[in-house]
Amino acid sequence: MSPADTGASAVIRAGAADPTSPSAPGPSAPRADSGAGADSGADATGLHPGGPGYRRLSLALFAAGVATFALLYSTQALLPAISADLRVTPDAASWTVSGATLGLALAVLPLSALSERFGRRALMTGSLTAAALIALAVPFAPDLGTLVALRTVQGVALAGVPASAMAFLAEEVRAKALVGAVGLFVAGNSIGGMSGRIVTGWVAQLWGWRAALGAIALLAVVCTAVFRLLVPRAAHFTPVKAGPRALLRTVGGHLSDPLLCRLYAIGALFMTVFGAVYTVIGYRLADEPFGLPQGIAGSVFLIYLVGTAASATAGRLVARLGRRGALYAAVVTTAAGLLVSLADAIAAVLAGLVLVTAGFFAGHAVASSSVSRSARTGRAQASALYQAAYYVGSSAGGAVGALAYHAAGWPGTVALGLVAVVAAAGITVYATRRALAERRCRAAHPAVYARS
Numbered sequence: 001m002s003p004a005d006t007g008a009s010a011v012i013r014a015g016a017a018d019p020t021s022p023s024a025p026g027p028s029a030p031r032a033d034s035g036a037g038a039d040s041g042a043d044a045t046g047l048h049p050g051g052p053g054y055r056r057l058s059l060a061l062f063a064a065g066v067a068t069f070a071l072l073y074s075t076q077a078l079l080p081a082i083s084a085d086l087r088v089t090p091d092a093a094s095w096t097v098s099g100a101t102l103g104l105a106l107a108v109l110p111l112s113a114l115s116e117r118f119g120r121r122a123l124m125t126g127s128l129t130a131a132a133l134i135a136l137a138v139p140f141a142p143d144l145g146t147l148v149a150l151r152t153v154q155g156v157a158l159a160g161v162p163a164s165a166m167a168f169l170a171e172e173v174r175a176k177a178l179v180g181a182v183g184l185f186v187a188g189n190s191i192g193g194m195s196g197r198i199v200t201g202w203v204a205q206l207w208g209w210r211a212a213l214g215a216i217a218l219l220a221v222v223c224t225a226v227f228r229l230l231v232p233r234a235a236h237f238t239p240v241k242a243g244p245r246a247l248l249r250t251v252g253g254h255l256s257d258p259l260l261c262r263l264y265a266i267g268a269l270f271m272t273v274f275g276a277v278y279t280v281i282g283y284r285l286a287d288e289p290f291g292l293p294q295g296i297a298g299s300v301f302l303i304y305l306v307g308t309a310a311s312a313t314a315g316r317l318v319a320r321l322g323r324r325g326a327l328y329a330a331v332v333t334t335a336a337g338l339l340v341s342l343a344d345a346i347a348a349v350l351a352g353l354v355l356v357t358a359g360f361f362a363g364h365a366v367a368s369s370s371v372s373r374s375a376r377t378g379r380a381q382a383s384a385l386y387q388a389a390y391y392v393g394s395s396a397g398g399a400v401g402a403l404a405y406h407a408a409g410w411p412g413t414v415a416l417g418l419v420a421v422v423a424a425a426g427i428t429v430y431a432t433r434r435a436l437a438e439r440r441c442r443a444a445h446p447a448v449y450a451r452s
Helices: 054-072 076-086 095-118 120-140 144-158 160-172 175-207 209-230 244-255 258-286 294-340 346-374 379-408 410-444 446-451
Strands: none
Touching: 054 095, 054 120, 054 144, 054 160, 054 175, 054 209, 076 095, 076 144, 076 175, 076 209, 076 258, 076 294, 095 120, 095 144, 095 160, 095 258, 095 379, 120 144, 120 160, 120 209, 144 160, 160 175, 160 379, 175 209, 175 294, 244 258, 244 379, 258 294, 258 346, 258 379, 258 410, 294 346, 294 410, 346 379, 346 410, 379 410
8 A cells, every 4th residue: 555555445446437437427335346255145144343253353454454564665764774874876775665566566466366265364364474574584684685685575475465355354244344344454554554664764763774674574573463363264265266277368358458457557657656756755855955864754654644535535536526537636636746846845845745645546546446346357356457557656666766866856756757647647538538439439329339
């Protein structure tokens, strides 16, 4: 979630309009797709604030969010220490992050299908348990290859949480109470994402990076135990036995939809920038001219809080500028942050990080909030495809961004980020022109479009 990551924009679910269309409406009432297994009776009998199960479910999902994102990004602040200890280059060490996010990206779609058949609660419990057990082994990895392999398998295990969480809440919680429950899950994502970076940075400074990963593993074990203790049994889940052919047809339909593909591409490109910047920033701050110690360098991830605020205000930004305008604003903000961060002054680097973080989360919120309702069928799979694209972007950004840093320093990473945001802007411009052309055709030939 991201960090706030995957669920950050679920609070502001929007209508089905193309976010790149100049007349796309602002966000409507929150709505999270429950997948094929949803039960429409949940709104009448579902959990609500003050009810016996609402607090338990909300706290259980909060714990799941903390565990998931603390583990997913646990090595990101430790990359300079891992490079030094294992004597590997930044681009090689970055695969301890990219491997985990790539594993999640590859697994989120098939696991979302499994959750439709076997239940959200069972899948999330199994995912958290497996990921926590793997986390206990990660600190003992003897070399980089073993570490990357363990992290990749851990990413696959973690995919069960984002594949199931939103559908679980939508099925079990009344519509009027859904925003609060989702908000607590998002808070868990944010806290987990920050703790997985900040706590590890300070522990590594005192006792080394292996001890830091051990601390995060213990946190994950505690959070998993809390989840298993608190999560109530599902009352509104109906299993759906969809075979692989049906899943492939649904996925193929989504991938042939130009609007959805544009949304997936925009999300992936924004995440490429974010993944590159946050994977490499530890090296940037540890190297000259800054030379910051591990703990202080890791504390810059507090800027992540800016992302939570940006996601929460994205709805107001769309209402004021429209979806196209909000995407352009996100692109400009992100690009400005990249350029500001080039200065060899710590204040400029931090200001650049603030701008990049705000721009990324705003762009991510606009794109992701449109996916589930833009899909006419198979909304759970449409959202899973967005998450897959999002984490592929994270993996690519981390790996290529570190390679660029190794080859050309921070300017190389900034150049990669600028290419990605320009590509996102190009997709938005192209889509806007298509939308305007179609609107003119509809106005000129209303009878033709009425028959179709």
